[in-house]
Amino acid sequence: MSIAADSAQNIAHVLTEALPYIRRFSGKTVVIKYGGNAMVEQALKDSFARDIVLMKLVGLNPVVVHGGGPQIGDLLKRLGKVTEFVQGMRVTDSETMDVVEMVLGGLVNKEIVNLLNRHGGAAVGLTGKDGDLIHARKLVLHRDAPELEAPEILDLGHVGEVESIDPSVVDLLVQGDFIPVVAPIGVGKDGFSYNINADLVAGKMAEVLHAEKLVLLTNTAGLLDEQGTLIRQLEIARVNQLIAEGVIQGGMLPKIRCALEAVQGGVRAAHILDGRVEHAVLLDLFTDEGVGTLIRGR
Numbered sequence: 443m444s445i446a447a448d449s450a451q452n453i454a455h456v457l458t459e460a461l462p463y464i465r466r467f468s469g470k471t472v473v474i475k476y477g478g479n480a481m482v483e484q485a486l487k488d489s490f491a492r493d494i495v496l497m498k499l500v501g502l503n504p505v506v507v508h509g510g511g512p513q514i515g516d517l518l519k520r521l522g523k524v525t526e527f528v529q530g531m532r533v534t535d536s537e538t539m540d541v542v543e544m545v546l547g548g549l550v551n552k553e554i555v556n557l558l559n560r561h562g563g564a565a566v567g568l569t570g571k572d573g574d575l576i577h578a579r580k581l582v583l584h585r586d587a588p589e590l591e592a593p594e595i596l597d598l599g600h601v602g603e604v605e606s607i608d609p610s611v612v613d614l615l616v617q618g619d620f621i622p623v624v625a626p627i628g629v630g631k632d633g634f635s636y637n638i639n640a641d642l643v644a645g646k647m648a649e650v651l652h653a654e655k656l657v658l659l660t661n662t663a664g665l666l667d668e669q670g671t672l673i674r675q676l677e678i679a680r681v682n683q684l685i686a687e688g689v690i691q692g693g694m695l696p697k698i699r700c701a702l703e704a705v706q707g708g709v710r711a712a713h714i715l716d717g718r719v720e721h722a723v724l725l726d727l728f729t730d731e732g733v734g735t736l737i738r739g740r
């Protein structure tokens with residue numbers, strides 16, 4: 443067989459492998475969390491955009507929720523402002539909140555919208571303020587330590603968690619064949635803006651939209667065990683042990699917690715994927731092997 447015929451055969455093989463998945467997912471919603479650490483090289487950004495646009499064209503409803511932690515960090519650094527993380531959350535005073543809102547709602551959100559549109563999609567950017575999408579409340583974290591009589595309450599300033607999501611505006615966009623792109627900023631009953639970890643927003647969004655899948659794109663192969671080996675399928679029963687042993691730390695903590703909550707809240711499956719691999723989303727959705735770590739619902 444000639445090289446051209448051989449590669450045509452390969453293309454045909456790949457397309458037929460994808461067919462049952464395309465049929466199964468047709469009309470279904472997939473929430474994709476695009477982490478700031480996964481937004482690196484231009485080639486990867488382009489491959490991400492192509493994956494999302496292709497999903498839309500073959501009949502799925504992708505909803506993108508993005509982060510931008512490193513991008514917020516860069517601007518804070520340029521402004522000479524020190525930033526600190528507690529249990530994977532950025533301590534956010536009022537000045538930092540302004541920067542978070544500018545970077546997530548402005549720079550990063552519009553960059554992703556532009557990227558998707560340039561690849562043939564019709565994307566619309568939102569923050570949690572648009573259409574009253576994300577209601578937030580102040581996040582209260584605790585620190586427990588042997589020397590403490592009672593767990594200490596940690597004040598992280600304008601850090602929020604999702605109180606509720608009203609998906610009306612997202613539903614309207616999806617019905618109009620747009621791709622919603624959501625920045626993780628919420629509004630409290632107090633009228634303040636809250637900085638919410640993007641994984642938490644993506645997890646709740648997937649629950650509220652009754653999504654088929656939650657896909658979390660990050661900068662590791664997936665969840666790694668104590669030896670650094672990829673865990674292909676994470677059993678829910680194993681999570682607490684991995685957290686207690688310190689295997690799951692930092693930014694991976696909110697990711698795993700939100701993935702668990704999502705599958706317990708009815709999302710069929712959550713996947714943690716390596717955003718540094720070209721076409722990670724398509725490889726995971728449309729091939730038998732899949733990639734990354736899978737957390738399956740009941």
Ligand SMILES: Nc1ncnc2c1ncn2[C@@H]1O[C@H](COP(=O)(O)OP(=O)(O)O)[C@@H](O)[C@H]1O
Pocket residue numbers: 476477478479480509511641659660661662664665666667689690691692693694695697
């Ligand atoms: N067990 C683990 N497996 C993989 N990554 C882990 C683990 N524990 C902690 N991490 C850290 O979590 C990071 C991913 O979270 P984060 O930096 O918040 O990414 P993102 O910006 O994509 O949300 C990884 O780069 C890694 O440093």
Ligand SMILES: CC(=O)N[C@@H](CCC(=O)OP(=O)(O)O)C(=O)O
Pocket residue numbers: 476477478479508509510511512514530531532542601602626637638639640641693
């Ligand atoms: C409270 C909190 O930590 N919010 C995050 C929001 C952005 C985010 O989650 O970005 P990644 O997904 O790229 O990490 C932050 O300020 O960095």
